[in-house]
Amino acid sequence: MSELAYTASEMMIVVAARVLEGARTVFVGVGLPNIACNLARHTVAPDIELIYESGVYGARPERLPLSIGDPTLVSGATSVVSMADLFGLYLQRGLVEVALLGGAQIDRYGNLNTTVIGDYHKPKTRLPGSGGACEIAINAQRSFMIMRLKRRAFVDKLDFVTSPGHMTGGDSRARLNLPGGGPELVITDMGVLNFANSDREMQLNALYPGVSPDNVQVEVGWSLRLAEKIDEIAAPSAEELRLIREEIDPSGMYR
């Protein structure tokens, strides 16, 4: 097969979709994660149910939602419930298998900051805050982060901890009795990182075609661990690209 041209965003979408293989439920945000989940439903996870914090279970959006409260998520869904029920009966009950999260800052243990850059009381930049992220990070069985690699985002120390990952590493999360397993993958625009070591510290696990470990290290604010074996992830297939471009995001809004 000849080389296909694709963007970094398309690669992130494709990788995020592939890792949802076999998943039954996923907690979705708008934008790129939304495209990834819909791609997964068309490919590796035909039975996946999309759950949105606005109170939708089993969404079948006919267009890319403009926001998390878009009525396209309601029309054709399996069920629409109050947010009290969504967070209590679905999330806290443990029915969310995978959650896709992101943030302005992430540290080596997968803790996230979406609240503030600088001091909380004298912020340099005021960010949106938690939304549902804090309880999603605590309660989802597995968390996958989707973030572009940038030195200002992959930081040695967060300015604010909004959503807990593996806390201070090792068994620190388990000791707090958090129900969910915490961060498992970080899907970036250059490769995939995981936390599969006893310190639960982020490590480079796989690279996209044409990327070296040094390219990744330049964008990370600490000395990055490398997994024993670093895989190369296959480029998007023609069918994956067709689904994204023609069916899921024909306007190219998020590419």
Added chain:
Amino acid sequence: MNDTAKTDKLVSMRQAIAAHVSDGSSVAIEGFTGFICFAAGHEIIRQRRRDLTLIRMTPDLIYDQMIAAGAAKKLIFSYMGNPGVGSLYCIRRAVEKGVPQPLELEEYSHYGMVGRYAAGASRMPFFPLRSYFGTDMIEVNPLIKLLDDPYGTGKIAVVPPLNPDVAILHAQRADRRGNTQIWGLLGMQKEVAFASKHVIVVVEEVVDESVIRADPNRTLIPGLIVDAVVHEPYGAYPSYVQGYYDRDNEAYIAWDKLSQDHGAVVGWLAEWVYGLENHAGFVRKLGQARLDRLKPEPLLAASVDYGRYR
């Protein structure tokens, strides 16, 4: 106590705001990224209310506008963004630079806010939830606490009840007593209505009581707790109302650009809020052609048979 015996609570927006929102009130204009009653927010600006505590999970453009207008001293919230677009620049200016005046923040996660409303609604002293562990959210908000579960499973987070002075909720329809039906995203509207001391419902259509009684499962808010009913077509524009209109995304994108400059916002408020008598004037100024573009195609549900038992 609300005027429960009154059978006709239909009033104008001007009357509803004048009667129930005072300087210093705590006000929750709710609805999760849809059903956002911009018409009420604009009337509060027009009546020049000051020192409000604004409460809303997602402040959205309406609180950005109210805060730019100098109506608020404090914001209680869980996600501050222009949904799907970007930042809320007016709120950020207030927080980062004190323009036009400083704004106190009190913040939670979404479930924390829902829990505060739920505790407030059922008049309970707190709501327990599995959130906040290991975060800085507890450090900056002393109202979030960790308790020992009295049944021995370990620590649990709790949030206190929230009882706004007034809730303003947009819906598809209500009767004149305030029995209100909503379909689509139910968000936290039921909890905030029962939590609040006064409730204003704003609807696309005022219907006969028989329409409500024909489909009681759809009644989210009973007239029993409603003080005022306002008939305001397109009252939630530019946000969504399921089955009635789509979000005017161009307006959300335009606000992203315009709101980056305080002077431009002052000009916008003069033209689109202070310069108009009421929301009907706003709708006329927008023009029907723009609103017609937001109308969704119909998608009807099968009707259900409640059965007649006698």
